[in-house]
Amino acid sequence: MWQGFFQITLTILILVPLVHFLGRYMARVFLGDKTFLDPIMVPLERTIYLLGDVRYKDDMTGWQYARSVLLSNLVMGILVYLIFVLQLILPLNPTSLNPPSWDLALHTAISFVTNTNQQHYSGETTFSYFTQIAALGFLMFTSSATGLAVGIAFIRGLTGKLLGNFYVDLTLSITRILLPLSIVGGLILIFLGVPETLASPETVTTLEGAKQVIARGPVAHFEFIKQLGENGGGFFGINSAHPFENPNSASNLIETLAMVCIPAALIFTYAIFANNLKQGWLLFGMVFIFYVVLIAIAAVGEFQGNPLVNNILGEQQPNLEGKEVRFGWAQTALWAITTTGTMCGAVNGMHDSLMPPGGFSTLFNMFLQMVWGGQGTGTAYLFVYLILSVFVTGLMVGRTPEFLGRKVEKREIVLASVILLVHPIAVLIPSAITLAFPETLAGISNPGFHGISQVVYEYTSAAANNGSGFEGLGDGTMWWNLSACISLLAGRYLPIIALLLLADSMAHKQPVPETTGTLRTDTVLFTGVTAGIILILGALTFFPVLALGPIAEAFQFATGH
Amino acid sequence: MTNPTSKPRRTPQGRRDSRRHTPKVDTKGLYQRAVRESFVKLDPRVQVKNPVMFIVWVGTIITALLAIDPYLFGAVPGENLRLFNALIAVILFFTVVFANFAEAVAQGRGKAQADALRSTKSDTIAKKLLPDGSIQEVSSTTLRRGDQIKVVAGDVIPADGEVIAGVASVDESAITGESAPVLKEPGSDIASSVTGGTKIISDELTIRVTADPGKGFIDRMIALVEGAERSKTPNEIALTVLLAVLTQVFLIVVATLPTIASYVNSSVSVAILIALLVALIPTTIGGLLSAIGIAGMDRVAQFNVVATSGRAVEACGDISTLVLDKTGTITLGNRLAEEFIPVNNHSIEEVAQVALAASVFDETPEGKSIVRLAEKLGATVDFDRSKAEGIEFSAKTRMSGTNLPDGGEVRKGAVDSVKGFVRSRGGQLAPDLDQAYERVSRLGGTPLAVCQDNDIYGIIYLKDIIKPGIRDRFDQLRRMGVRTVMLTGDNRITASVIAQEAGVDDFIAEATPEDKIAVIQREQAEGKLVAMTGDGTNDAPALAQANVGVAMNSGTQAAKEAANMVDLDSDPTKLIDLVTIGKQLLITRGALTTFSVANDIAKYFAIIPVIFASAGIQSLNIMGLASTKSAVLSALIYNALIIPALIPLALTGVKFRPLTANQLLQRNILIYGLGGVIAPFIAIKVIDVLIASVGLA
Amino acid sequence: MKRIDLFDEFLPRDFKEGVELLKAQWRRRPLPIQLFLLMCLNLIIAPAVYAAAGTEIDRRSAWALGMLGLLTLGLSIYVFVVIFQPEHF
Known part of the structure; x- marks a missing residue:
């Protein structure tokens, strides 16, 4: 038991200094300050701008920024879709894998463009090496960089700066953050035993004399950007539970940190942009407490194990169903919370097999979308909650609410509302439709309350751009592919457009000087109130489905049925 | 000449002296009228203007249908469904009526105030001066801006205007409550403007009308306090959006619930779903929002201040700089x-x-x-x-x-x-x-x-004699984050001594009228909202420039037109009270919103566990409510009763104390946030016990 | 090119007159006509509800549920209008 909690504590203790450092570095990058990579990267970036005809000195308005995001993502999506359907005639297809069906290809393309990486297929038996590298690997960088760019633009707007240029931010995200870290991380993973080869699968004879085909491929670089960029789409079907993706505890530690480092660091990046480190620490502390509490709920649930099994055994055993024994209950619970919190979506165990507290915490994470949150967008959601809190509490001190000296008025509330509304719409409505036709549409493997969790999880994962699967769901059907596409697109682009417009309108407000009548947002009191509002808004919206899903299931277990 | 639309004639001598600060407006029959109004307001065309209440209203109709035929939407288990559905319908109905009542009471009080004012305003006969010098008797409602009229002793001045000839004393008590007559003469800055409804008691005046009928500032005040032409203020609009969003979220949550629930065989009846929806949407603040706004205007009017828009009143709460004349505001007028x-x-x-x-x-x-x-x-x-x-x-x-x-x-x-x-x-x-x-x-x-x-x-x-108590008020303002700037024609040394004694934050000595605008513009360039008072014609540009300009009623017509508020008592220190009223208005809205949303937690815990009892989550029924029916009914009854219970708070406003923002937040979060979480748990439990003991469900 | 008026050529005159009557009524009294059209729309939705619910409900309930669904959709659209144009409320 203590070993498990020690592993968890160690990981989150490394996290704090790491993200503090990374946050400062990212702020330097996006503020245009000097960094140690300048000598190598500046010429490269200039060449890219020249080739792409990017007027890198021009700032964009909110609409321009949003248009650039949509246009570039559309082009990338079409390109990747074409690679999928043409993979038979493209190189590096040693096992001659056929192209996927049109709906699966569409779902996969949208899922990867939106940085979700929800997979309704098994990577090693569906996509060729070329597809994995050129299509999926490419999108892992660009979709993640898109999110990061939007997050930075949002922070700029909020702190009263111009939004910047999307193409420049996209380029910088890759050249200064994702690429350097991936190179280092990929090399470490190779060192830890993750394969990186273009050779075709190995056929071996096992000790029993049976023949087995062992899939392999260019995994190491793919694995690291998968984690770092909150992508989560595994090279292999079983994702980071596969020994070639995540061989041991050391790789598990690195991959866990890779997931959480950028979203958590962005809070400090914000603090430097806003020149308010105190608020940075307070917000970091608030999210950190959410994170730790959710880990604790999930970990204790797994540690206590299944009461039904324990009754048969006559003793308490951790729940190890659907887990890799090399990770155990603790690292799996930590990973599950981290991956659903950061919208990474990589898994190192079956979430379907988590005990109800784990199912509850993972779902709750994706409902809130701000326990670190997705790449760039997660921090933005945190600030949307902050703006809503400012609005309600600001009224309570008798002034038009202000955030960082900028008035929060009708336009801002409308835009924040859109962001708040997208999630319930994209999760609850398709879930309700699917559950109305359980036989024809759902394909639930485990009926009852768990079935509700399976369906709701799938759409939540899509709408939150997480991508992890509860699995156990027959989700390769046309209904799932197409309906999830709607949640994916709505969950990604509507909030992004709203965020950019919100940032734009905040940027152009005349700042109001601070007086003693101004509500300070960098106090423990205000941060506590914000935490309360986040919890209440999240809980109120999703309490019924949580009650009918994991909570009902937990009571079911407890009463021994 | 008659005007068919004019209100019934009233004698100009209304209850005039009784209306100073404590307006003894006619509250007799106010509540009866409000009760009647609250049923008249059930008209769907009125309800549709209030999104939260409109949803409740639609819910009432559906549950009423379900009371007639409980199996309208298919078979539902349970007995006595008719009675249960009818009870829900009745409670929902009263929820709407209570919200209407809150608005009607606020409007009624405003109306009473307006009636008192209107008594000064009547369809009088005006002596219009024609270009050829002859006099024609016309109805005052036909007077237009620019017309010239003659008034003699005993006449009621028919319209707002400016004296262009003659000297006379005028009784302005009808609007100011000040009984001593005021001397009016042309040319002078202060004394040349007259207000419609006041009475000339000696000599005669020639007046140029400066306002079209219905545009004079008594008319504006009447429109405002009656709430008839009340347009929503910016913060109210933003709050409406937030309430609509919460409504939308819960509409989606409840609409998607039946299929999700039926998957695990715990189907819920439509009546209970409607009850759940109504319990969750922010009915408390939704029902009281317009009453809060109208009551805010009413409070301003009770202070004998005419505001031309609700926006200006709300802006008072945001003021960060007050520009004050030394003389008359900080010091007693006469040196x-x-x-x-x-x-x-x-x-x-x-x-x-x-x-x-x-x-x-x-x-x-x-x-x-x-x-x-x-x-x-x-x-x-x-x-x-x-x-x-x-x-x-x-x-x-x-x-x-x-x-x-x-x-x-x-x-x-x-x-x-x-x-x-x-x-x-x-x-x-x-x-x-x-x-x-x-x-x-x-x-x-x-x-x-x-x-x-x-x-x-x-x-x-x-x-110079500094007004007693002024220092305390400036201290209060400072705590609220409002900076005071004193303007004076005095030399620097004098100004600094007085500034220090009075406790203002900044002063401008040897100031000219142009300096006023310059100060205001400088502060505004820093993003501050500025309020000022003024009375002279040369104050007009500064009054117009300021975010809140309060003109003294004794001031010139130009000043009154440039300002967005007119103080009928001509008391410049009233600006400080206006800041408080503006803040109070916002705090009341914010506090009730917080309370309303915080209530939802208890309502969820009351309703969800009992309606999904078959899903085995009874343990969440931490209040130990007796049955599904009693739980639903008690949550709804609480939901309905909290509206009338909070009407007094909505009308008088949350008590405002001059504290810093953080102290205020701490206080209000404790009362309305934490209180809003805890209070309904207790109240719902009590109602549940009562219902169970009566045997209603 | 000669335009073929579908109404004149292929549809009985009565139908065309009916549509015109509806149009005229719409201008004069929009609400009842809107309700009428909504109920017509529900004639398509109700059988779908009936089919989806299986044997649990009768035709009348299916029709009522269809109306309820349309009403909910209408309310949702109404609330969206409030969100985007709060000035009008």
């Missing part, structure tokens, strides 16, 4: 001569003599006080008054005085100006002049120099 300080080897009697000579034509209170002090010191007028010539004070010369019959010129005025005057007459400056000047300034007094021809005789010490 009095306190002492004569001789210089240049003159005796005090000589100074008194010259000061008296310089002040004989000065009708200002200062001038009169100089005369009084000089006479006390034994000075007498030793020249023929009729042959002498009075020199009026002007902002340019900053001196006044008298040209004596013998050709001598005596002057008194700002020390610098008098120095210049003496120099221009070839005189020498006394070495001890500056000393005396400084001494007076350091005392916070205004030094006036007196001279005859080229000889300065001495300094008159005009004493």
Whole structure:
């Protein structure tokens, strides 16, 4: 038991200094300050701008920024879709894998463009090496960089700066953050035993004399950007539970940190942009407490194990169903919370097999979308909650609410509302439709309350751009592919457009000087109130489905049925 | 001439003296009228204007249908469904009625206030002056801007206007409550504007009408307090969006619930779903929002301030700088001569003599006080008054005085100006002049120099008296984050002494009217919202520039038109109360919103566990409610009753204390946030016990 | 090119007159006509509800549920209008 909690504590203790450092570095990058990579990267970036005809000195308005995001993502999506359907005639297809069906290809393309990486297929038996590298690997960088760019633009707007240029931010995200870290991380993973080869699968004879085909491929670089960029789409079907993706505890530690480092660091990046480190620490502390509490709920649930099994055994055993024994209950619970919190979506165990507290915490994470949150967008959601809190509490001190000296008025509330509304719409409505036709549409493997969790999880994962699967769901059907596409697109682009417009309108407000009548947002009191509002808004919206899903299931277990 | 749309005639002498600060408006029958109104407002065309209540209203109709036929939407388990559905329908119905009642009471109080005002305003006969000089009697409602009218003693002035000829005393008690008649004459800054509804008690005036009928500021005030033309303020609009979003979220949550629930075989009846929806949407604040706004306007009106828009009242809460005139606001209006300080080897009697000579034509209170002090010191007028010539004070010369019959010129005025005057007459400056000047300034007094021809005789010490209690009010303002800037024509030393004594944050000495605009613009450029008061025509541009401009009713028509509020009592310190009212308005909205949303937690815990009892989550029923029906009913009854319970709070506003923002937040979160979480748990449990004991469900 | 008026050529005159009557009524009194059209729309939705619910409900309930669904959709659209144009409320 203590070993498990020690592993968890160690990981989150490394996290704090790491993200503090990374946050400062990212702020330097996006503020245009000097960094140690300048000598190598500046010429490269200039060449890219020249080739792409990017007027890198021009700032964009909110609409321009949003248009650039949509246009570039559309082009990338079409390109990747074409690679999928043409993979038979493209190189590096040693096992001659056929192209996927049109709906699966569409779902996969949208899922990867939106940085979700929800997979309704098994990577090693569906996509060729070329597809994995050129299509999926490419999108892992660009979709993640898109999110990061939007997050930075949002922070700029909020702190009263111009939004910047999307193409420049996209380029910088890759050249200064994702690429350097991936190179280092990929090399470490190779060192830890993750394969990186273009050779075709190995056929071996096992000790029993049976023949087995062992899939392999260019995994190491793919694995690291998968984690770092909150992508989560595994090279292999079983994702980071596969020994070639995540061989041991050391790789598990690195991959866990890779997931959480950028979203958590962005809070400090914000603090430097806003020149308010105190608020940075307070917000970091608030999210950190959410994170730790959710880990604790999930970990204790797994540690206590299944009461039904324990009754048969006559003793308490951790729940190890659907887990890799090399990770155990603790690292799996930590990973599950981290991956659903950061919208990474990589898994190192079956979430379907988590005990109800784990199912509850993972779902709750994706409902809130701000326990670190997705790449760039997660921090933005945190600030949307902050703006809503400012609005309600600001009224309570008798002034038009202000955030960082900028008035929060009708336009801002409308835009924040859109962001708040997208999630319930994209999760609850398709879930309700699917559950109305359980036989024809759902394909639930485990009926009852768990079935509700399976369906709701799938759409939540899509709408939150997480991508992890509860699995156990027959989700390769046309209904799932197409309906999830709607949640994916709505969950990604509507909030992004709203965020950019919100940032734009905040940027152009005349700042109001601070007086003693101004509500300070960098106090423990205000941060506590914000935490309360986040919890209440999240809980109120999703309490019924949580009650009918994991909570009902937990009571079911407890009463021994 | 008759006007078919005009209100019934009333005598102009309404209850006028009773309406000062404590408006003894006619509240008899107010509640009866409000009850009637709250049923009239059930009209769907009215309800559709309030999204939250409209949803409840639609829910009422559906549950009423379900009371008639409980199996309308398919089979539902349970007994006595008719009664249960009928109870839900009745509770929902009363939820809507209570919300309507809140609005009706607020409007009723406003109306009563407006009626009292309207009694001053009636369809009088006006004597219109035609271009050829003849007089035509017309109805006052036909008067247009620019028309000229004549009023004689005993007439009620038919419209707002400006005096262009004649001198008369006017009884303005109908609008100001001040019983002493006011002198009105043309040309003068202050005294040339008249208000419709006031009564002329002597002589006659020729007036140019400055407002079209229905546009005069009494009309504006009536429209505002009645809530008839109330347009929503910016914060109210933003709050409406937030409430609509919460409504939308819960609409989606509840609409998607039945299929999700039916998957695990715990189907819920439509009536219970509607009950759940109504319990979750923010009905408390939704029902009280418009009442809060109307009551805010009403409070402003009770302070005898006419606001031209709700926006201006709300802006008061955001004010971060107050620009105040020293005289009349910070100090009592009249400075009095306190002492004569001789210089240049003159005796005090000589100074008194010259000061008296310089002040004989000065009708200002200062001038009169100089005369009084000089006479006390034994000075007498030793020249023929009729042959002498009075020199009026002007902002340019900053001196006044008298040209004596013998050709001598005596002057008194700002020390610098008098120095210049003496120099221009070839005189020498006394070495001890500056000393005396400084001494007076350091005392916070205004030094006036007196001279005859080229000889300065001495300094008159005009004493300023700071209003008692003003320092405390500025302290309060500072705690609320409002900075005060004092504007004065005094010299720097005097200004700084008074500023320090009164406790203002900043001051502008030797200020000209242009400085006012400059100060306002400078503050606004920093993003601050500025409020100011003013009365003169030369204040008009500054009043227009300020975010909140409060004109004194005694001020000129130009000032009143440029301002967005008019203070009928002409009390400049009222601005401070207005800041409080503006803040109170916002706090009340914020507090009730928080309360309303915090209530949802208890309502969820009341309803969800019992309706999904078959899913085995009864353990979440932490209140131990008796049954599904009693749980649903008690949550709804609580939901309905909390609206009338909070009407008094909505009408009077959350008590505002001059604390810093963080202290206020702490206080209000504790009361309305935490209280909003806990209170419904207790209340719902109590109602549940009552219902169970009555055996209703 | 000669335009073929579908109404004149192929549809009985009665139908065309009916549509015109509806149009005229719409201008004069929009609400009842809107309700009428909504109920017509529900004639398509109700059978779908009936089919989806299986044997649990009768035709009348299916029709009522269809109306309820349309009403909910209408309310949701109404609330969206409030969100985007709060000034009008």
